[in-house]
Amino acid sequence: xxxxxxxxxxxxxxxxxxxxxxxxxxxxxxxxxxxxxxxxxxxxxxxxxxxxxxxxxxxxxxxxxxxxxxxxxxxxxxxxxxxxxxxxxxxxxxxxxxxxxxxxxxxxxxxxxxxxxxxxxxxxxxxxxxxxxxxxxxxxxxxxxxxxxxxxxxxxxxxxxxxxxxxxxx
Numbered sequence: 001x002x003x004x005x006x007x008x009x010x011x012x013x014x015x016x017x018x019x020x021x022x023x024x025x026x027x028x029x030x031x032x033x034x035x036x037x038x039x040x041x042x043x044x045x046x047x048x049x050x051x052x053x054x055x056x057x058x059x060x061x062x063x064x065x066x067x068x069x070x071x072x073x074x075x076x077x078x079x080x081x082x083x084x085x086x087x088x089x090x091x092x093x094x095x096x097x098x099x100x101x102x103x104x105x106x107x108x109x110x111x112x113x114x115x116x117x118x119x120x121x122x123x124x125x126x127x128x129x130x131x132x133x134x135x136x137x138x139x140x141x142x143x144x145x146x147x148x149x150x151x152x153x154x155x156x157x158x159x160x161x162x163x164x165x166x167x168x169x170x
Contacts, residue, residue: 001107003042005049005082013042017107024112031119032060034071038111048083049098051107055114061123065131066139076118080110 001017019036040053057074081095082105098105130140138145 001038001111002104003040003051003107004104005042005044006103008042008044008049010044010046013044015040015042019111023108024115026112026116030062031123033115034058034060036111036115038107040107048081048095049105051080051082051105051110053078053080053107053111053114055111055118057115057118061125063125063129064122065124065129066141067132068125068139068141070125072123074115074118076114078110078114078117080107 001019001023003015015038017038017040019038021033021036024033024036035058037056038053040051043050043052055074055076055078058071059074060069060071062069082098082102083095084098084100084102096105125141132138133140133145133147135147136145138147
């Protein structure tokens, strides 16, 4: 995903990318990218290039609760600033330095970072996913299990007594 900045006119320029998912590498791949579309606005002036992108990704995931595969959509927006003047940058700005003779800027790394940031912490196929039975491993979304639901860890029995459960009635 490269943009030829030397050939851009000053001001706002629009680009649309249908990204080849093979071009984006991830170290720890617990998901699979299916499709990535990027709409970018590139604002070029004499000292900098500001790239504002909207990303829509379709990914295949495995639900953390029931272990079933499902597809999901991620949407994110991000801004990248490329500057040729190191002295004009603020110390806390996240700016990528480019030389004044740079022909192309590669937006792939910013896209990769955007996808990683937009991933949820836990992958769930739906908000009401019941997950797996903790005793027999049955997928509770598709079938009922015959395990006793009242089984508790016996180490908690003393606490039940303190809470007034299992008290003998008087």
